Amino acid sequence: xxxxxxxxxxxxxxxxxxxxxxxxxGGDAERFCGEVAANRDALTNPQLVYSDDIxxxxxxxxDIGDLAPLAVEADWNQLVSAYETASTVLPGDEESEQxxxxxxxSSEESAAAIDAWLRANCAVEIGPVFTIVPHTPVTAPAPTxxxxxxxx
Numbered sequence: 001x002x003x004x005x006x007x008x009x010x011x012x013x014x015x016x017x018x019x020x021x022x023x024x025x026g027g028d029a030e031r032f033c034g035e036v037a038a039n040r041d042a043l044t045n046p047q048l049v050y051s052d053d054i055x056x057x058x059x060x061x062x063d064i065g066d067l068a069p070l071a072v073e074a075d076w077n078q079l080v081s082a083y084e085t086a087s088t089v090l091p092g093d094e095e096s097e098q099x100x101x102x103x104x105x106s107s108e109e110s111a112a113a114i115d116a117w118l119r120a121n122c123a124v125e126i127g128p129v130f131t132i133v134p135h136t137p138v139t140a141p142a143p144t145x146x147x148x149x150x151x152x
Contacts, residue, residue: 027066027067027068027069028067028069029121031067032064032067032069033118033121033122035063035064035067036064036118036122036124037124042060043060043064044126055087057083058080058083058084061076061079061080061083062080071121072117075110075113076114079110082103082104082106082107085099085100086100086103086104
C-alpha cells in the first residue's frame, strides 16, 4: 500500500466543499437521502491514509450517485468526476496537482447545490460547504446619478 498524501489531501479538500420531503424525480430520492445520511461521515470526513483507500471512497460516491434524483444527478456526477481526477494526482507532479485543484474548484457550485438540495429535501446536512467564491446570486447596487441619489 503506497501513501498518496497529495491525492488524499485533494480528495479531503474536495469533500469539504462537499449534502423529509424526498420525492421521486428520476433516481430513488428516498434511498439517496437515506444513503447520504447513513454515510455522511464517510462522505465528508474520509479516512484517506493510503492510495488504496481512495477507490472504495469513489465507489461509495458512485453507488450513491446511482440513486441520485434528476435534480442533483448532474451535480453529484460533477463531484464524482472531480474526485476521480483528484485520485490521479502524482505526488510532486505539479501538472497533475494543478489539474486536480482545477477539477475540485470547478465542482464548488455543484457541492453547494447538493448541500442546498439535501437540506431542503432530506433534512440532511453535509456542510458547511466551503467555497473559494460565493455561489449565491449577487445583486448589483442601484444605479446612481452624479449627486449620489438613486437613478429614476
